[in-house]
Amino acid sequence: xxxxxxxxxxxxxxxxxxxxxxxxxxxxxxxxxxxxxxxxxxxxxxxxxxxxxxxxxxxxxxxxxxxxxxxxxxxxxxxxxxxxxxxxxxxxxxxxxxxxxxxxxxxxxxxxxxxxxxxxxxxxxxxxxxxxxxxxxxxxxxxxxxxxxxxxxxxxxxxxxxxxxxxxxxxxxxxxxxxxxxxxxxxxxxxxxxxxxxxxxxxxxxxxxxxxxxxxxxxxxxxxxxxxxxxxxxxxxxxxxxxxxxxxxxxxxxxxxxxxxxxxxxxxxxxxxxxxxxxxxxxxxxxxxxxxxxxxxxxxxxxxxxxxxxxxxxxxxxxxxxxxxxx
Numbered sequence: 001x002x003x004x005x006x007x008x009x010x011x012x013x014x015x016x017x018x019x020x021x022x023x024x025x026x027x028x029x030x031x032x033x034x035x036x037x038x039x040x041x042x043x044x045x046x047x048x049x050x051x052x053x054x055x056x057x058x059x060x061x062x063x064x065x066x067x068x069x070x071x072x073x074x075x076x077x078x079x080x081x082x083x084x085x086x087x088x089x090x091x092x093x094x095x096x097x098x099x100x101x102x103x104x105x106x107x108x109x110x111x112x113x114x115x116x117x118x119x120x121x122x123x124x125x126x127x128x129x130x131x132x133x134x135x136x137x138x139x140x141x142x143x144x145x146x147x148x149x150x151x152x153x154x155x156x157x158x159x160x161x162x163x164x165x166x167x168x169x170x171x172x173x174x175x176x177x178x179x180x181x182x183x184x185x186x187x188x189x190x191x192x193x194x195x196x197x198x199x200x201x202x203x204x205x206x207x208x209x210x211x212x213x214x215x216x217x218x219x220x221x222x223x224x225x226x227x228x229x230x231x232x233x234x235x236x237x238x239x240x241x242x243x244x245x246x247x248x249x250x251x252x253x254x255x256x257x258x259x260x261x262x263x264x265x266x267x268x269x270x271x272x273x274x275x276x277x278x279x280x281x282x283x284x285x286x287x288x289x290x291x292x293x294x295x296x297x298x299x300x301x302x303x304x305x306x307x308x309x310x311x312x313x314x315x316x317x318x319x320x321x322x323x324x325x326x327x
Contacts (some may be wrong), residue, residue: 005288006035006066008091008310009072010082015096019071022280028288035061038149053296054240058082062089069291070117072096075165077172077326083120087112092119094287098181101172103310110303115315119296121287122184122306125161128282130184131249131256131272135240138270139190140248142261145244146220147190152183152253153227154236165208166230169324176201176313176322179236180228182254187224188236188305194218197312198296201320202231209322216312225295255279 007023009016009031018032024028031051036042039056046054055061062070062085074082080100086093087109099122100106113120126132139147150220156179158166167179188194197219201209208302210231216224235251245263249256259270286298297303317323 003174003292004028004030005291006068007043008035008053008064008067008070009051009073009298010035010061010070011075013073013075016045016071016251018278019073019280020045020051022277022284023071023278025048026281026284031286033061033067036067042240046086048103049066057270058085059131062086062091065326067091069094070124071297074172077170077227078178078326080109083242084112084273085111088121090116090118092291094119094121094283097125098122098177098313099306100214100310100312102327103307106307106310110307113296113303115258119287119290120303121290121301122299122309123280123283123284124182124301124306124309125280125283126182126186126254127189127256127300128286129274129275129279130282131187131259132254133274135247135249135256135259136189137261138261142155142242143245143261144242144247145239147240147242148176148237149241150187150190151223151241152187152224152236152238152249153229153234154179154183154251155227155229155232155234157233157237158230159182161213166194167181167204167208170326172324174210174317174322175228175230176209176212176316179230180212180226181237181309181313183215183226183236183238184306185309187226188308190240191216191218191222191224193308194224194312195296197315197319198318199319201316201322204320207322209317209320212316212320214316218269279327282298 033053
C-alpha cells in the first residue's frame with residue numbers, strides 16, 4: 001500500500017484548482033485542507049473538492065498539525081510571505097513558480113528550510129514531464145554530440161481575467177516572470193549557469209514587460225537565444241543544435257509529444273507518452289517520492305537552481321528597466 005501524503009492547498013485561484021484536481025487523482029495523495037483569506041472562498045473551494053478542513057486565514061491553516069506539505073498557490077507577489085509562514089509552522093512546501101520576484105527574498109527561505117530540515121521546491125513543472133525527461137536522456141547520451149546553441153520562444157495574447165496579473169506591476173506582472181522563466185529554466189537545465197546575460201524588452205504603459213529577447217552566454221562558446229511575448233502568438237518551441245545534429249522540440253515545449261532528432265544516422269521522430277491529466281502530476285509525484293525517501297530537495301529542481309533562475313530573471317529586469325512599486 002502506498003504511503004499517504006497529506007496536502008494542504010494555500011489559495012483558491014486557478015492554479016489551486018488545477019493542482020487539487022491532480023492530487024485527487026493521484027495514488028498516495030490526500031488533500032486534507034484548504035486555506036484562504038476569506039472563509040466563504042475556503043468553504044466554496046472545500047465543497048467543490050470535498051476537502052474537510054477549510055480555513056479562513058492563512059495563519060490558522062498553517063497550524064493544522066495533520067498537513068504534511070503545503071502547495072502555495074497564492075499570487076506570486078505573496079509567495080515569500082506565505083512560504084515563510086508555512087516553513088515556520090514546520091510544513092514542507094511546494095511553491096508555484098515563480099518562487100519570488102527577487103533573489104534576495106529567497107535566500108533566507110532556503111536557509112530556513114535547510115535549518116529546519118524541511119522539503120522546499122519551486123513548482124517548475126515543465127522539467128518533470130515525460131517529453132522533457134526524454135530530451136534530457138538524449139542529451140546525456142550525446143545523440144547529437146555536444147549541444148552548442150539553443151533557440152526557443154513562444155507567445156500568446158491574454159484574453160481572460162485569469163491573466164490580468166500579467167499587466168499589473170503591483171502583482172509583479174510582466175511576461176518574463178509569467179512565461180519566460182519556463183524557457184530560461186529549460187535552458188539552465190541543459191547548459192547550467194550562464195556567464196553573460198543580455199536582454200531587451202518592450203514595456204507596457206504600466207511599466208511591465210510585454211516582449212523580451214534574451215541572449216545567454218555560456219562556457220565553451222555555447223549560446224541560448226530566447227524570446228517571449230504577449231503581443232503575438234507562437235506555440236512555445238525549442239531547437240537544440242549540436243556538433244553532430246539537432247533536436248527539435250515540437251510545441252508545446254513544456255509537454256512535447258514529439259522530438260525530432262537529426263544526426264549522422266538520419267532523421268528520427270520520437271513519440272512521447274501523452275500527458276496524464278493536466279501534466280502537473282509528475283512534479284507532484286517527485287515531491288512525494290522525495291518525502292518518502294526523506295530527501296529535502298529534488299535533484300531535478302534544486303533550491304540552488306531556483307536561486308540561479310531568479311538571478312538571471314532579475315538581471316534581465318534590471319537591464320530592461322522593469323521595476324515594481326514595492327521595490
